[in-house]
Amino acid sequence: MTSTRIGLATCSALPRLDSDDRPLLDALTERGAVAEAVVWDDPDVDWSVYDLVVVRSTWDYSPRRDEFLAWADRVPRLENPADVLRWNTDKGYLRTLEDAGVPVIPTIWLDPDRHLSKRAVHTRMPAFGDFVVKPVVSAGAQDAGRYQPVSAQSRALAIKHATDLLDAGRAVMIQPYVTSVDTAGETGLVFVDGELRHAVRKHALLTGPAQPSDGQFATERMSPATATADQVDAAEKALAVARENVGGERPFLYARVDLVTGDDGTPMVIELELTEPSLWMQHSGTAATLDAFAAAILARA
Incomplete structure (x- = not known):
């Protein structure tokens, strides 16, 4: 055999x-x-x-x-x-989630085809609160930076960051920096074959302007977490919308839904990872998750 x-x-x-x-x-x-x-x-x-x-x-x-x-x-x-x-692999999927009623971080989208001037980029950036500039196609916080609108120097760096990306033909997204990330971090919910297996907490990565990248990801500090009912509900809604668009009838083999907490306590999706997410098996607390993943793979082979 x-x-x-x-x-x-x-x-x-x-x-x-x-x-x-x-x-x-x-x-x-x-x-x-x-x-x-x-x-x-x-x-x-x-x-x-x-x-x-x-x-x-x-x-x-x-x-x-x-x-x-x-x-x-x-x-x-x-x-x-x-x-x-x-x-x-294009974070424009966040628009699809938002249109379907899934809570996501409010996002300003900049299209390189519009050939925006520096002034036009400037006017689209938040006037209050820290914000993040990053490309729509990216992974692992590469080419992402955090900026402060009250600092002229920081705002100038943000404009340069965004215009450099646009000049390179890369679409840009601008999001408010969610302050709970500094205290509670992000919570990632890991699903295998449609079933929630465990949750992890990722501590803040972005502390300042974007730094040159050598193609490797920044080191992430992770710890086990327990998902709340509201977080599970938001994650499952996001996965349901994704399946309606591209998933078909069968659950995704694997998925990780990353959430942050808004000022009003609402969990918001920051990323839905269906491509190559770390599943952080070492933080699952049990070998059963790894075994379930292996079983799900072989069931589809």
Whole structure:
């Protein structure tokens, strides 16, 4: 009997997967599968040999989104599938969530095709409260910066940040900085095959203007968390809207919904991660989540 063969897609900087994903190889092997870490842009890989390819540590995709999506279209059996990745790798999906009534952080969107002047960019930035400037296609807080409108220097840096991104042909989003992130952090709810498995807390990353990136993500400080009923409700609403748009009838194989708390206590979606999220298995408090992930993968193979 031929064993089920699973490819876990990663990037060349992490050829053996991120440390959080690595235990999945053993979990799949223990269930009788042949599991391998495979670099997504390796031209020598024959993706047809895998019964299923699962997107995991492909963390270098954002500067090469078109190439990444073309690869996803070529892989015969992929989870999450290419149409999900196409929808989710552009944070414009937040508009779809907002239109459907899901609470999200209010966002100002700047389109490079409009060729906005510096003055026009300036007028679109908040007059009060810290705010964040970041590209619509990005990952891991890369090319994101936090600014203060009361400081002329900080505001000038924000304008330069936004115009540099626009000049490079990258759409920009501007959001108020949610102050609860400094105290409570972000809460990430991890779902496997549609079921909430655990929650994690991510502590604040953005403290100032955007810094040059070497392509690697900033180190995140994580800890286990317990999701509230309101957070679970917001996350499940976001996933339901996503499924209506690209998910079909079956739950997503994996998902992470990142939430922050507004000034009125309302959980708001800051990101819906369906592409290559860290699932922070080491913070789940049990091996059952890893086992459930392995079982869900093999059920789809």
